[in-house]
Amino acid sequence: MSKKFPEGANPMNTKWSRWKTILTCAFLSLAIVLCDARAASALPAGKVMAIPAFARKYGLPCSACHTAWPELNNFGQVFRDNGYQLMNDRDSPIWQNPSYFPISFRITPNWHRETTTNQAFDTGNGTLTQAGFDLSGMDLWSAGTLYKNISFVLLPSSDPTAVWHFEAAFIRFDNLKGSPWLNLRFGRFEMDNLISEKRFLFLSDNGGLYQIYHFNVPGSINNFGYGDNQIGVELAGHSANSYTRYSVAVLSSNEGGVNFTTDVVPGAPPAGRSYDVNLAFSQAFNAPGPPGESGFGQERIGAFAYIGQRPTNYLTEGGTQLVGINNKPFYRIGFAGDLSYKNFELLPLFMYGHDNPYYGIPGLASTTPLPLGAQAPTFYGGFLEAHYYFNPQNVALARFEQINVGQQAFSNSTTGSSSNGNITAVTFGYRWYPIMFSRAGVALDGEFSRVRTIGQEPLGGISSGNVADPTAATWSNSIFFGIDFDF
């Protein structure tokens, strides 16, 4: 991170501009603290709860299921594992008030500032900066029970321009043969990630993703993202308190794509005909505290493995790709944890990724011998995320991420650098939930994220599409203030 990067010619890239951003950030924070804190304090904070969708049905505060929404605590995990049921006799839809409709929506109006260095422009090289008020995408989330032990999720999601897709859509058969160890899910869903990217607490362009969940070695044709929802069928199970959990999923090798393509939006390349497998297991335990004191809290550790395939070539007609063929395998393995010490939570994750050598040579069918120097692209890395909960309504966040390319696609990498593609990222944030009423939740979210990428564009943030110097580090910053609301 100590590498210097060339100062750009962009007129926005001045010392004053950066200080202006820092001061803006500071004043906005102070404004929130001085104004909104007092206003929110007038609310009956001790008597408020947040109850979108499920909580509306069961009359529980949102904090019952979430450490800080949308992140689940263990009670929420058990609720989810039971097919969105509390396992009392109020689970069946017949117990619902006829006026109840299980829909929540979530969107985040925000202000953010993005800067990325080492960018190529038509007018020269420099730093790309953009700032202003903006909208996040929107989730329209519906889920519930169709019948006792049959549940569903339907999650149409849009980008900020209101282009919609189905982020998740599945039906789940719970407690098969009366056992919590047998639950079947069918459709498009998030894999059973111990650390969920779909329910995490970061929203900024650079910080709003786990880098390693979307990383592939530069030059690899692999489009797999561990954090992306996949489509297929999952057999999962858990102990009564969900301390022990497992998941085995068979998924189409298409990155969750629909209509036999590799994405959920029109125009995506066609998929192959193969299947991937994801395995996940985790175990939780309670760490006792010192004598005379309450325990540390619940600790969970787990491991995962994803074994997949991707086509190296396509069956075509008139140059149009029809279906992926000549598959070659890849895998991701790793371990993760969710560790607690009273109000402090630590989330570590390590992942190793291994692609087939053919992935590094786009268009080369696996029926053709590999050229000299071709090798399996590999990478390793992970993150360490920390949360401190002042109380259920205030949480401070921090995350450090590091990804190293273990092996480039070619031994004589065209960049001449074995570190090409390496990523280092830090993110800090704070979420305050001033409103947690029985029908809605509001969170004020402030974040700062800084990402350094060697020779490549950042995975998030803003970019021109081309780095100016492929041997240099690219720094990308996000500053974000948003009002995240959920009804």
Next chain:
Amino acid sequence: MTLKNFAVTFALGSVVLLTAGARVSTAQSHVNSPDPLLGAPSVATETSNVAGVTGHAEEGKHLYRRFCIGCHGPDGNGQGMNAQWIDPQPRDFTEATFKCRSTPTGTLPTDEDLYNAITRGFVTTNMPSWRPLSPQQRADLVAFVKTWSPRWAHEKPGTPLNIPPETAITIESILHGRGLYQKLECWKCHGPTGNADGPSAATLTDSKGIPIKPFNFSTGDRFMCGDTNRDLYRIFMTGLDGSPMPSFADVIQPNDAWDLVHFLRTLQVALPNQELTLWQSYKAAHGKELKPIGPDTAGGAQ
């Protein structure tokens, strides 16, 4: 310069965010200061002891705010924001009256009773099982629940009921239990066939005057205070305080109580069990000899 800028931004951002956190937390504490949730004097000292785990009310207070306040309310009186939508109503902790106890009627429950109630939940109500919470957290909640009523400071929990070993499940036992069901007039509330449709069922109210339904055995649901024969024995020997269900500890002997348990199991027609199987085969052969349960056969059902 890059690192310097980064460091300055990080430091400034951290200070601002943590200041915001501290300030907001403080502001919320102030607004809640009249709230017994924060002000109950015994919160600092009250403890619980369950199976070697010591619960602390101070920790339980935070857990209560997170998990329980929506129904049981910030004042512990069962008048949380969601209470108006909930039937049966959430427990009023300020009365220190609890249905599920191992102790005699009218006495305080043991810590373990409260712990078991939190762990088990109440299947026929909105109260879920809180088994996902750690044993320590549940013990902490028990300690905090005990801060809502001054009774806990002045009274000791009652002596837990001694439950003798279960007697053999025989047709004689079931028949005798059936006679007791008639004699003790259980049918008046629970109905002749356990369908909760006895002549008094519609008139029942709890200790707060809120209408309450008797337990419907025919659904096969778990009992309010457990699901084993021992739990059922305990329920009618201790009674469900705060509800019309009385204690029969002074009315019937232990062996009789087991007979009643065995008969009650036969009413759970939706839940396969040993007593039901035995009873159904008996009824197939002797059904016409049985007098129906109800007012016309008072004292004589067999």
